[in-house]
Amino acid sequence: MAIGRSAVMAPVPSKLYSDDVSLLMVLLDTNPFFWSTASIPFSKFLSHVLAFLNSILLINQFNQVVVIATGCNSCNFIFDSSSVPANPNLENGRMPALCSNLLQKLEEFVTGDEKLSKEVLAAGIGSSLLSGSLSMALCYIQRVFRTGPLHPQPRILCLQGSPDGPEQYVAVMNAIFSAQRSMVPIDSCVLGAQHSAFLQQASYITGGVYLKPQQLDGLFQYLSTVFATDLHSRRFLQLPKPAGVDFRASCFCHKNTIDMGYICSVCLSIFCKHHKKCSTCGRKRQSSLEG
């Protein structure tokens, strides 16, 4: 893949984009179940993030920021810096275009998400739909790739607070592998109390940065120090290294996180109990055991 892309990039005679132009996809966790228990209020968190987004847009005029809200039942695009009207309506003089646009969309999204949760109460409460927003981000990036050889360098930043939802294991892993294939690093900033195994694996596999800030009061400093680094500069800077990665998987049958399990020898599906027939590919008799 790497060779393929560089071969396409080579004949471009003069570079319109310098090395540090980036497309930053921010996945914003809006799960109310998490934010009601979090150590900093959502509004404060948001002000840190907005300042961070502003700073990304500030450092290069070609930088692009897209924000996707991750709710517990749905996810949606709430901000795209490339589609902000060039002439912001100045009715609200003091509020900059970025904030007002984003906040309005965010509010709409949160109320919409809340409505959905009343309808589907049975859904796994507590986790947010990370797999959905990851796939949306990757789809967006694919579209950018197809616009031609000149595109900003994409990366994904997950601002995740809620705990992992084991039922999303397969979908999240698929998203991670497709990100790896298209060489898109997934950075993760975990705001919750526990480490996230999903995001540890995501950052580990895609070569992104995983960080769990100690003090959320200084979130902006963490964001600007670590996550504002463009892919070009990452080659020269010391960035946090993964301390340890939780590689545990979820079983396909009950969606539980397991230490040991059975693996289908044909399709590599994982199960917590021995089955006569693999429910994924239909092949009989699996016997391998994962350590």
Add this chain to the structure above:
Amino acid sequence: MPQVKIIAKNFMDMVASLPAMKLDALYHNTFICEAILRSLPPLAKKYVLQMLYIDVPVTAKAMEEWVLADGFSKHRVAIDRLIQLRVFTETSDRKKETSYRLNPTFQTNLQKHLIYGGVLPREPMPSNITVRLPSLDDLEAYALVQWECFLLQLINSTQTEKLTNFSSSLMKVFQRGLLTQREKEAPRLTESGFQFLLMDTNAQLWYIMREYISNSEERGVDPADLISFLLELSFHVTGEAYNINTLTEFQRNTIKDLADLGLVKLQQGRKESWFIPTKLATNLSMSLSDTSSRKQGFVVVETNFRLYAYSSSKLHCEILRLFSRVEYQLPNLIVGAITKESLYNAFENGITAEQIISFLQQNAHPRVAERTPSVPENVTDQIRLWETDLNRVEMMPSHLYDEFPSRDVFDAACDYAREYGGLLWEDSKKMRLVVKAEIHLHMREYLRRPK
């Protein structure tokens, strides 16, 4: 007169060369802070962001720990640049440890920007006053036409029809270095003049702006004011109308010059008049000096060295004439051939093969631009070969020795010269040899030595 080498350095080098006082004063303007930040190398941008909310000086040692061993040279470049632009101020404490902190004015301005977001330098005029605003395409076309007019006038100063309103003295300033200006002689393009014509629009614009700024003091304008106005202008929105009354007296004078260059378009309504920045203006502060302005190419080069240029522009024709033989001209097409003679002409004028090739590549017609290579390889190779043909002869200062008294002396002298690696040529029949000038002294001493 020393030769002026045209280098399309960017705006920021000019800013960096301002005296410290002026530079500090410039940072009171938020747009300048923003433009400066954007012009920095990636690592330097990162450092500024990182230091934005740190109010105490950070030691140089601590900063060195931020980088990997590989990136140390980049780190040095970034820090040097930051200090040069006075974004970082250097302090040393008693233990002689250097530490850096952000320029406080710069810091507060950027902090404000992060919290309140970007603001426009001035508000565009409401659309009910400004009727018939040009579309973006029209505006770009206007800018290009204006720029071409200017270039044509620049190289063809003898032309009678006056195209722009520049005073002849200002025009002279622009032509300085590009044209030879001898008395009683038609001005001729100099070597750098040719190079100038082959540069892309942004680079040309930058060159002209640099001349314009460096000449500003003679016109009674403070260069710092001019730079700050130009940078501010580059943050206006392309295609929006801005009221001229919001400008100061000096800015109003400047904007007239800029309109001649195609940076802005001036329009007049019933009561008000306004200016509309074009792409040329908004590109001005861009740190990437090598951005092709993405205009459509027009040249097709065939493997038989024929050249088809789909253009009706006089300027394009003039440029092509620099290195090719223009055979005929149709309303929208210029047909020419790249010949050995035409190229020798170009080389004599100081244009290099690489410049010609990069011009052909950058301006390749969209149909051929998607092919690789966009200019046939046999043509590019031949252009390079013809250039190296001219460099076949190498000049070297040397000395000729003859009339040796005997063959022995001659042979010994040859051996001696060979030992020093300075023997260039020998003719044993007539007993003559040529040696490099640098060993002439040794040689003379050797020959004078009594045998």
